[in-house]
Amino acid sequence: MSHAVNADTAGTAGSDAGPTPGLSPKAKAALSEGKKAERRLGLLLCAPAILIMAAVAGWPIVYSLWLSLQRYDLKFPDRTEFVGLENYVTVLSNPYWWNAMWVTVLITVVSVAVELVLGMALALIMHRTLVGRGIVRTSTLIPYGIVTVVAAFSWRYAWTPGTGYLAETVAGGDPVLTEKIPAIMVVTLAEIWKTTPFMALLLMAGLALVPDDLLKAAAMDGASAWQRFTKVMVPVMKPAILVALLFRTLDAFRIFDNLFVLTAGSQGTSSVSMLTYNNLIKGLNLGIGSTMSVLIFIAVAIIAFVFVKLFGTAAPGGDGGGRR
Amino acid sequence: MAEIVLDSVTKQYPDGAVAVRDVDIEIADGEFIILVGPSGCGKSTTLNMIAGLEDITSGELRIGGERVNERAPKDRDIAMVFQSYALYPHMTVKENMAFPLRLAKVDDATVEKKVRDAAEILDLTQHLDRKPSNLSGGQRQRVAMGRAIVRNPKAFLMDEPLSNLDAKLRVQMRTSVSRLQKQLGTTTVYVTHDQTEAMTLGDRVVVMRGGAVQQIGAPQFLYDNPANLFVAGFIGSPAMNFVPAALEHGVLRSALGDVPLTDRVRGLLEGADAPREVIMGLRPEHFEDARLVDEAVRAKGVTFTDHVDVLESMGSDKFAYFSLQGEQATSAELAELAADAGAADVPGGGVSLVARIAATSTAVEGEPADIWFDADKVQLFDPANGRNLTYSG
Numbered sequence: 242m243s244h245a246v247n248a249d250t251a252g253t254a255g256s257d258a259g260p261t262p263g264l265s266p267k268a269k270a271a272l273s274e275g276k277k278a279e280r281r282l283g284l285l286l287c288a289p290a291i292l293i294m295a296a297v298a299g300w301p302i303v304y305s306l307w308l309s310l311q312r313y314d315l316k317f318p319d320r321t322e323f324v325g326l327e328n329y330v331t332v333l334s335n336p337y338w339w340n341a342m343w344v345t346v347l348i349t350v351v352s353v354a355v356e357l358v359l360g361m362a363l364a365l366i367m368h369r370t371l372v373g374r375g376i377v378r379t380s381t382l383i384p385y386g387i388v389t390v391v392a393a394f395s396w397r398y399a400w401t402p403g404t405g406y407l408a409e410t411v412a413g414g415d416p417v418l419t420e421k422i423p424a425i426m427v428v429t430l431a432e433i434w435k436t437t438p439f440m441a442l443l444l445m446a447g448l449a450l451v452p453d454d455l456l457k458a459a460a461m462d463g464a465s466a467w468q469r470f471t472k473v474m475v476p477v478m479k480p481a482i483l484v485a486l487l488f489r490t491l492d493a494f495r496i497f498d499n500l501f502v503l504t505a506g507s508q509g510t511s512s513v514s515m516l517t518y519n520n521l522i523k524g525l526n527l528g529i530g531s532t533m534s535v536l537i538f539i540a541v542a543i544i545a546f547v548f549v550k551l552f553g554t555a556a557p558g559g560d561g562g563g564r565r
Numbered sequence: 566m567a568e569i570v571l572d573s574v575t576k577q578y579p580d581g582a583v584a585v586r587d588v589d590i591e592i593a594d595g596e597f598i599i600l601v602g603p604s605g606c607g608k609s610t611t612l613n614m615i616a617g618l619e620d621i622t623s624g625e626l627r628i629g630g631e632r633v634n635e636r637a638p639k640d641r642d643i644a645m646v647f648q649s650y651a652l653y654p655h656m657t658v659k660e661n662m663a664f665p666l667r668l669a670k671v672d673d674a675t676v677e678k679k680v681r682d683a684a685e686i687l688d689l690t691q692h693l694d695r696k697p698s699n700l701s702g703g704q705r706q707r708v709a710m711g712r713a714i715v716r717n718p719k720a721f722l723m724d725e726p727l728s729n730l731d732a733k734l735r736v737q738m739r740t741s742v743s744r745l746q747k748q749l750g751t752t753t754v755y756v757t758h759d760q761t762e763a764m765t766l767g768d769r770v771v772v773m774r775g776g777a778v779q780q781i782g783a784p785q786f787l788y789d790n791p792a793n794l795f796v797a798g799f800i801g802s803p804a805m806n807f808v809p810a811a812l813e814h815g816v817l818r819s820a821l822g823d824v825p826l827t828d829r830v831r832g833l834l835e836g837a838d839a840p841r842e843v844i845m846g847l848r849p850e851h852f853e854d855a856r857l858v859d860e861a862v863r864a865k866g867v868t869f870t871d872h873v874d875v876l877e878s879m880g881s882d883k884f885a886y887f888s889l890q891g892e893q894a895t896s897a898e899l900a901e902l903a904a905d906a907g908a909a910d911v912p913g914g915g916v917s918l919v920a921r922i923a924a925t926s927t928a929v930e931g932e933p934a935d936i937w938f939d940a941d942k943v944q945l946f947d948p949a950n951g952r953n954l955t956y957s958g
């Protein structure tokens with residue numbers, strides 16, 4: 242009896258290995274027939290969005306790439322010609338460009354780091370407060386709601402000797418915005434002041450992902466408040482933290498409006514965006530300006546790539562799925 | 566290991582809700598005690614107060630003779646198992662179980678050994694390097710247990726640890742929880758709203774209702790001697806039958822006929838100051854198909870005839886459902902029990918009755934049957950306050 246059963250299973254196993262490969266392409270074909278139709282419909286539905294994206298984002302990118310390969314100065318329009326990568330050599334061997342790059346990186350790193358810490362603190366406060374939650378949230382969001390240029394002007398006046406209270410009290414009457422390092426510090430401060438609420442908001446969404454039971458369990462397991470934070474809360478909300486960092490890094494890297502109002506890029510405080518603006522709009526040098534735009538684009542792409550790679554290493558294993 | 570004493574413990578939440586009122590429980594060292602009651606009766610709140618996750622509004626909590634009201638959870642040396650298991654999703658099974666030991670700065674070799682031992686006991690050895698998200702419900706539950714037992718705490722607290730498992734696994738895990746507790750001999754407080762778990766697991770059961778303790782005792786004692794209607798109706802499955810009755814000249818007039826008071830019942834009623842209108846409680850197993858009862862025994866009980874609404878054969882015996890004429894027994898307790906069971910809005914007036922009769926019974930669905938019950942097993946309750954008038958504790 243058992244023999245027969247064995248033979249039977251062996252038989253099915255054998256036939257499994259046999260005809261299925263012959264069968265499966267057919268099945269696959271049938272399946273992909275439906276899949277194909279679905280995919281076609283999907284593409285069709287996406288098409289309008291793709292067209293619009295191509296028009297408003299794709300075309301400018303391609304066009305600046307094209308411009309960046311030409312000598313093209315509106316002051317000397319008759320000297321326009323295709324020069325290959327010459328513009329890139331010019332920009333990348335220019336000390337102004339590298340100074341602007343380091344200023345941008347400095348502002349980005351410092352402001353994002355400080356924003357992360359402050360934003361986390363704010364998020365925790367907002368998450369924990371039971372009374373007046375709405376008021377607390379609204380009031381922390383105020384800086385983010387003010388138009389950047391308006392806020393930047395109030396920062397400028399505050400730091401201007403004679404009119405500004407910050408210049409009088411903190412700086413002791415010194416014109417801080419006219420010196421490189423102090424000016425960069427003020428710009429960074431303005432950035433932090435303005436976007437910390439945004440960071441806090443993103444982090445608070447992450448905090449909501451940490452189940453209460455998990456923190457209770459950690460407390461029972463003997464973790465202090467700090468250990469609960471570092472060993473449970475932060476690892477569990479890591480995806481949210483990374484998203485917040487990515488958003489803010491990309492944003493900070495393109496800093497323009499605060500700088501434009503506060504220093505206008507004087508004393509070597511230009512960011513890469515500032516420098517690009519000066520070349521492209523003020524200098525009317527479309528070739529060099531476009532080259533700089535393309536370089537910024539590449540830098541931003543690298544930042545995004547690094548972060549997405551980081552997600553890639555954090556996501557598998559279903560860290561997200563295990564939370565349910 | 567230690568005894569836990571709750572001395573008139575009360576919990577009032579900031580919003581003013583009193584979740585637990587004047588609870589006195591003395592839990593002996595090594596005892597397995599069950600907190601049971603309907604949803605919202607304050608079981609979790611009580612457990613969280615013992616754990617230190619909720620502040621105690623008034624009263625005293627002592628663990629091992631020491632007042633611990635003000636101590637943080639981590640200084641109470643108590644482990645807890647949550648309904649959601651609360652496993653750390655970013656850690657492997659091994660890291661989850663080692664977490665309390667790592668926090669206690671236990672050296673690596675000891676951690677390794679203790680985790681191995683616990684994994685051995687819980688049959689988790691081959692899963693140690695997996696993440697919780699890749700485990701089945703039962704495995705996760707065991708990891709949660711493992712995390713509790715590795716550090717050898719003074720007590721285990723468990724808040725409905727099995728209620729996320731399917732029925733079959735729940736029965737299986739119930740046995741292993743019980744075995745584990747016996748093996749370790751650690752004081753355990755276990756919360757459930759499932760009366761079967763309460764009956765099978767604990768040394769003693771605490772029945773709670775609306776934040777107050779109704780009765781504390783061994784499962785069998787609670788079953789045989791419920792202090793009031795609530796406990797009587799809550800413990801036992803299928804639940805006790807309640808039939809309104811009137812005490813007149815030494816007999817109980819009810820929809821089941823006139824029930825004579827036996828000597829035992831009469832004796833218990835003597836000091837009880839019973840009202841005229843009472844609620845008569847009868848366990849399903851105290852009924853029998855009259856045809857299967859000897860003449861001599863039959864005389865000691867009451868026989869009635871009614872249509873069998875539904876007949877369920879369980880193999881070992883049969884459940885016969887009747888709907889009797891007359892008013893349903895009413896009281897606040899019964900209404901709450903019905904609400905908890907989700908039966909509050911089941912249609913149909915009259916008294917419904919369940920009788921557990923022998924599998925050999927020839928009763929037929931939809932036909933009348935003669936059913937006998939033991940008059941000596943009758944329990945009488947005061948409808949006004951639910952008190953058991955025949956309590957013999």
Ligand SMILES: Nc1ncnc2c1ncn2[C@@H]1O[C@H](COP(=O)(O)OP(=O)(O)OP(=O)(O)O)[C@@H](O)[C@H]1O
Binds near residue numbers: 583605606607608611
């Ligand atoms: N944080 C809180 N604030 C205010 N009231 C609360 C809070 N937590 C619980 N309660 C109330 O306290 C009462 C007891 O709640 P508890 O969680 O202890 O019930 P439970 O017996 O565990 O119920 P369940 O079986 O549903 O888990 C409930 O009425 C509930 O509404």
Ligand SMILES: [Mg+2]
Binds near residue numbers: 609610
């Ligand atoms: Mg609960």
